[in-house]
Amino acid sequence: MKQDLKNYYLRLISIFTKVALQISPYLFLRSANIINLEWKEIDFDKKIIIRANKVKAREDFIIPLSQSVLDLLLYVKNFSYSNSKYFFPSNISKSKTMSKNTLNQAIKRLSFGDKILYHGFRATASTFLYEYKNIHKQDSEVIELCLDHRERNKVKAVYNRSLRLDDGRELMQWLSDFIDKLKRDK
Template sequence: MINREYIEYNNIINLDIKAIYGSPHKKQNLKAIVDEERFKELLLAIENYNGNIFTKVALQISPYLFLRSANIRNLEWSEIDFKNSKITIPANKMKGGEDFIIPLSGSVVKLFEFIKPFSFHHSKYVFPSDISKSKTMSENTLNQAIKRLGFGEEMVFHGFRTTASTLLYEFKNLHRQDSEFIELCLDHRERNKVKATYNRSLRLNDRKFLMQWWSDYIDQLKGIP
């Protein structure tokens, strides 16, 4: 309009769009420990945590499973299959909207068996709220516990997923599993229905092997024979 001389001045072109709407959103990198020695220190600190028993065991289990916070906090006893050593999280709880199966190592099963008497007869949740057994653990509980352990500047709960992903890729020469299986363990799946079914079923043995390798790796860092 200006260059055709219909108007002499246009206020719009001089507006500070950033000042009005803010800068474009930048994806924030969540804090995560990816150094092996520091990860070991975190694992040992969790073992010595002296706070709430549900918080402690949730923190003990989470490095093995690297699930999202909501999946850990909302985990129900009915979703754990002790006989077949696996968890099946229903589609309505998963970010991708599909059932997700997680193979369990012996170390993880032992932790679930340890915590079971504390909540099984009082709550459907594995890690209930300390205030009411009918409610789940609050969203900030696990992050606050990590802070109390002295790792708040380096780690948030979601960082367990980044830690596992980073180290599993770093040690591919040891476990010899393809990237596909690492991504499947993180629930980064092909959302095509046919392929999703294939990944969920036929690839379970491969994921079981990788999850067991990861469990053994963590046990080794913690000095568990």
């Protein structure tokens, strides 16, 4: 019965909400960053998102994209609205973003609401990345840059502006492969 209810709710959730939830473990963006994602911020050729971070540091945040994420973004592109600047628009108005509660409500409808909230994707990704540092071989700085956590030492931050994109790309691909393997082995 519980699985039937979950399948019913899956049919009710919009394709944009589904894909936003599907890419969230791979990207572990803040919910405001995912729901406000604009088409102009995705560079499919360079395999990156250049996100003007309006949430925290007010600086651009560059997110390397794994192949799994690119595949999902290209898939949802087939359903997009030509008159919407948002990658994940609202069901009510294509000129607006989905509600900040949409993702958490979808998680609840899928009966995971007592186990996780949207922000939990960030904590889970951070935990996995730190737990498996000896396997992926990236240091804490790269993990924190992928989480969009900036250097807090203001003097160091002035001199070190490196985004370590190659390392971030390797780390994001490693996490993507890790998630894909978990899904296959399920």
